[in-house]
Amino acid sequence: MDWPVVGHEWAVKLLQQALATGQLSHAYLISGPPQVGKTTLARACAQALLCTAAEPPCGQCLACRKVQKGIHPDLYVVAPQTANLLIDQVRELQRQAALSPVEARHKVFILRQIEQATAPAANALLKTLEEPPAHVVLFLTLTEGEQTLPTVASRCQQITLRPLPTAQVAQALQEKWQVPPQRAELLARLSQGRLGWAVTMLTDARAWSQRTQRLDDLLTLSSQNRVERMRYAERLSRQDDAISVLQLWSSWWRDVLLLQHGCEDQVANIDRLEVLRGQAGRYDEQQARAFLEALTSTGRYLEQNANAQLALEVLLLRLPRPAAPQGESNLSR
């Protein structure tokens, strides 16, 4: 049976060959954008390792079914507790790692978001990463752009996942999640090659209505005065996912810029193509580019622990006004 992974063909092949020749490394560091399929890949490899059939993974045997349900006793998924991966979690892992496997011949540990490990936790992990017991295989996942200790990275074989092609995401959504073609295409474009994100949007109705709401906010804000904008900035600064709002708005303004250059086939928010077309005509290219840059730098400020409210206020004051019929220039008030 094929591995239950969409895309990342080269990575799957690499692991398959390592498995077939018995040269699987004891530890892998899988990095890539959020929700691109890092843990999915690790789980698939775990399934292949734990499967009891002649040609793993068979997808049928008890071990495979247990892996799919997340209840295999030899598969441990360790995710950051609260915000961090704590040293106690690493110690527990080490205790479990020293014990022989229960049902299979291997014990697989998946440590998600290793960048969230506290320094003591990461250091405690080094010993296990360097010489784990023979039956142990570790998979660490690392979000793209984040960092882990060089001593951790150097003890693992590294696999870097890249976003999937839009067409592949759309196809997977249609085939595996039975999404209608049009919606699949939209989600695929919005996902930026991250299938996991698209699936989340599919199952989480709240996330989808949130997107709609936030795009509406952006349109409303552009015609509002400074008081309204300041008020919105204040509200936004108290939300903990302000950065994802900025990312959403970036994708919108990127679409505006793309339309201005006549690249309609690359637009992400195709469900609102008409609105986008109107927007493209009402701003000049300079404005769109400047605001995109402002969005990017504000995102960076927020990550760097700047005063969120201040940064967002400045951003929203820079939001250009659409060219009104009277020809009123932006920020004239």
Place this chain on the structure above:
Amino acid sequence: MRVSCLQENLARGLAIVGRAVSHRSTLPVLGNIMLSTDRGRLRLSATNLEIGIHCWVGAKVEDEGATTVPARLLTDFVNTLPPEPIELSLVVRTQSVNLKCARYEANIKGIDASEFPLIPTAEADGMVELELAGLRRMIDQVAFAAATDESRPTLTGVYASFRDSLFTLAATDGYRLSVRETQLAQPVKEPVSVIVPARSMMELARIIGQLPPPEEEEPATVQVTVTPAGNQILFHMPHVDLLSQLIEGTFPDYQVIIPKSYATRTVLDTAAFLKATRVASLFARDGSNIVNLQITPGGAIGHPAPGTVTLTATSADLGDNVSEMDALVEGADIGIAFSARYLLDVLSVIDTEQVVLETSSPTSPGVIRPVGAGRELFTHVVMPMRPH
């Protein structure tokens, strides 16, 4: 599944398997106890992925089947029931177990038995057969010396070795070492050595203590098997199987740690030594937990003055204490300090009347052995504390 059994039998079985239930696991099914029918009996099983326990309870089986139910609720419920027959039946549609006893009735929601980890049971005869009480005694004498600190996993286990007719248990935490040997009735075909988690061994000792007294023709023995894959050890007792995962790794070569010679050999009365240590520990426990031993030989041959051992412990805040014991001392006099807790641990598992302490210098390890234990060879090595 439809089974009926006596409340006291079920309660006893639940108490035995209950210790292997894991309440804080990421796998919810590990908080459950598996109930299944097995050759005319009811089998209870629980595991925390380190230890797995099966316990068979005499029952009348009307319908075969299996399920798992939350351990805590089931145990607490059964414990409050009157000592009368309990009828258990599984409602497959809702995966819940219906219990009826006297005028009480309950439905407990369960998880499908297929989600429960597989715990092997003893299929064939074991590799070796050991006497229950003897094994328990061996575990008591060895397991306490294992490390509780997880930084070196192999030291948290008890080394068990079967070679020809010799069965050895050994454990060390780096500061002390306990080795206990016994002769097997039948030699093993191939030598086997494994490291069993100390927790599993202590659990085994506890279960042996809880077993109901064996019936007439039942042997009071335990069959020990290491699974073919070499990843589990199975102890098959009457009505109970205990299965433990093994610790992977190499156990340190402990033979080289045991001193081959001594400068002073002191024979003491075990009970007196234990008592004196206990008294000294009252003063020692507050600070560094050190007791000092001053060992003085008796008069020369022909002068029957006995040797003496003086125990002292001092606490800067509380005061100090001195106890003196008569002893048979061979060799030079010596002053040596030990941890009070370590001495108490080992002295309380020695059951002979006399104990021998062999020492060489204040900085080299001391050896403690029972006197006159015959073939049941027990050796305990303990590092001295740095003298003041």
